[in-house]
Amino acid sequence: MSTTTLEKPAVGAPTKQKVMLCEGNEAAALGVALARPDMVAVYPITPQSSLVEHVAKLIADGRMDADIVDAEGEHSVLSVLQGGALAGARTYTATCGPGLAFMFEPYFRTSGMRLPIVMSIVTRDGITPQCVWGGHQDAMTVREVGWVQIYCETVQEVLDTTVMAFRIAEDHDVMLPVNICLDGNYLSYGTSRVELPEQSDVDAFMGAKDVNWHVALDPMKPMAVDPLTGGSGGKGPATFVRYRKSQCRGMQNALGVIEAVHAEWASRFGRSYAPLVEEYRLDDAEFAIMTLGSMTGAAKDAVDEAREAGRKVGLIKIKTFSPFPVEALMRALSKVRALGVVDRSVGFRWNCGPMYQEVLGVLYRLAREAGTVLPAMSFIGGLAGADITIGHFHRVIDATERLLDGPAPNEPVWLNEND
Amino acid sequence: MGRAYSTIAFDPAKCDGCGDCMMACAQAKTGTSDTARSRIQIVGRGNATKDATEDATENAFELALCRQCADPKCVTVCPAGALAKDGASGVIGWDASKCVDCLLCTVGCAYGGIALEQATGHVAKCDTCDGRPACVPACPKGALTYVTTAKIYNEVGDWEDLFAPGLAGCQGCNTELLMRHTLRRVGPDTVLATPPGCVPGMGSVGFNGTTGTKVPVFHPLLTNTAAMLAGVKRQFKRMGREVTALAIAGDGGASDVGFQSLSGAAERGEQMLFMVVDNEGYMNTGMQRSSCTPYGAWTSTTPIGAGCAAGQPAQGKTQDAKNLPLIMVNHRCAYVATASTAYMEDLYAKLERAIEASKTGFAYVHVYSPCTTGWRFASDQNMEVARKAVETNFVMLWEFTPGEGLNFTRPVDDPLPVTDYLKAMGRFRHLSPAQIEHIQGKVVENAKFVQRFSEQAHGG
């Protein structure tokens, strides 16, 4: 890790930020430290391990004042944090793949209890076949569990989004757990230049800590947390329904909060990211490809090359995957006439990528509300740590362009099948 | 609230008429060896010693001793006011300066508790030797016990019951008793975790917005009680607040699916008091087996079969129970104890030590809790079944600390045959002689094992 100091002249932004070279997992750990959690619970798993190692080292070095719990597994990791959050702690952990599967039981409950726990998913493909490499299958598999899920494209974005995640999770209109998804291998170990904000600037951004204002395990205000609810008829099921509805409202509120927090981040630190959906060279595009996570870099290069060859292609990047940014996506999709969606995971039920499935719902809204029927197709690539190269994206662009004149296939295109 | 008092209890089945108690009393009270001057008299002793063949279990002996009655006739009939019951100790005292030697009191007492002492010419009676009766430790058969449970009633009765009245436990269940007493002792600065099981099932954690508990209560997953509670406790510690983290969990979750988080928390020395209420199965969900279910027991998942293909009928659980408290000892917890609601004083003493230990490390208390419903016995028999478990050595009461090793708190040197326990309930009704023999063998083996463990822990 080498560091220099960079003068940062952006208006409203802090004057100095430390510049350093680090991997994505370290950037996540640094982001966590800046957010000043009270408690982190950890259990190592590839490719997340170096992230929790960095966290442990920051605490051991006194650069982070948090209680670290070396739990005996991911199930307990999240359970410890639930207890901590219920007692008023700001909490953090990270996991992936089988670890996420193992913590599923408390994972479901964290969103139900509206606990603002922040957790990085260093995304990993699913087993079996046995695989320890990157892919989005883990995070995609839990997309219906009520956590906010935000995907990062770069190492700098990992750092910045990790800090922002705490603000989003703890917002009174949201009060939901947040996953920051960073691609296993590509972002976890990918090393690049990052700017590290000053602690005092981040403190100003975070404001006062206010974690368990709505639910607490505290002898000063005794309450039963999460009693049994439901049954047949009357008060029980009605309570449950109202509760679920408010959870959904929290998810929808998150869209606006994510935008607001990103805007504030940009004004304070001079770095801006499209909070929900990024439109890249879309304004005069005839068709678009859609990406998620670290693949976006190569995709943008491919789009630039295709543009130089005179082809009217743009790119739509999803940053916030849960809640799904339906309105923002409708605005983006209304600008093009064909779409190719690249997933880094598999939707077993529909024989296509999971993000593609989600987009189909948006395309229906578009057809109903604007009368536009957009042909779209699914690409599945980058499974099990495979690289999706610029060459692969040229194939995606070619195939998507053909939708402008020809029929859209129902079968997905499997990238990396032979290369 | 009224007061309760300690008392000397006599078990005629254990008494062989040796008279050692009388000797001890005479020496303590008169400085002589004249048992005629003892204030405790074993009646019928003369006959027994003459006829050694007489069956001692025929209750050959009776006791003449002051019962320190609540509404004492001797006091009422005394015209001189020489007898009076002390409000604090409950002892009926005799004042020589007031006594007129009329002996009316000896007529008033139905128990022969006060009698004329020829040597002095005055009446004499038991005064419990200021709470340390000389007769009790002198009895070699353990027929005399000084029952001090009243202390719990007097001291604890005024503390707040931290559960609402009317918890919906099964008729005759002792778990509600255990919960109320435990939380009373632990006190209101507590966060309580009650994972799925009988404890939340009877309404402690609530249903549709209600709760039966007056301290903050949480219904963790069956799998994560210890981990979740560790998070709560750590945050309070971080904030500099003293809060007791208490779990009251069933044996199923703790020994099976929740064992990982229990073991992990114990290994890390998380500062909490983890109590397991062991009713030897998943009793509130229909009485299914757990790894704490004993060998041979009927449960709904270890049924009594009509006969399987091999002609060998299924006969209840086919494995022995996991010894969870001993496993916890091997985690080097700050404190581990086994307890029973049939021995409340013992339980209270252990709770006290467990609470203290939980301030620095992991404290574990394993309470054996007979289940009227799942074990198939009448609802008035709970304490009797719990007591029989201890008297047969099926359950052993001990405590462990790393410094003091494992110590028996209620050793049973001469255990009753295990059939005395097995017969007390329906879940063992089907047992074959071979199965009973297996269980008796395991009881003996287990007693030896724990005994050896105790000796080893003491460097023996």
Ligand code: SF4
């Ligand atoms: S003998 Fe003494 S104590 Fe007994 S009734 Fe008479 S006066 Fe009272």
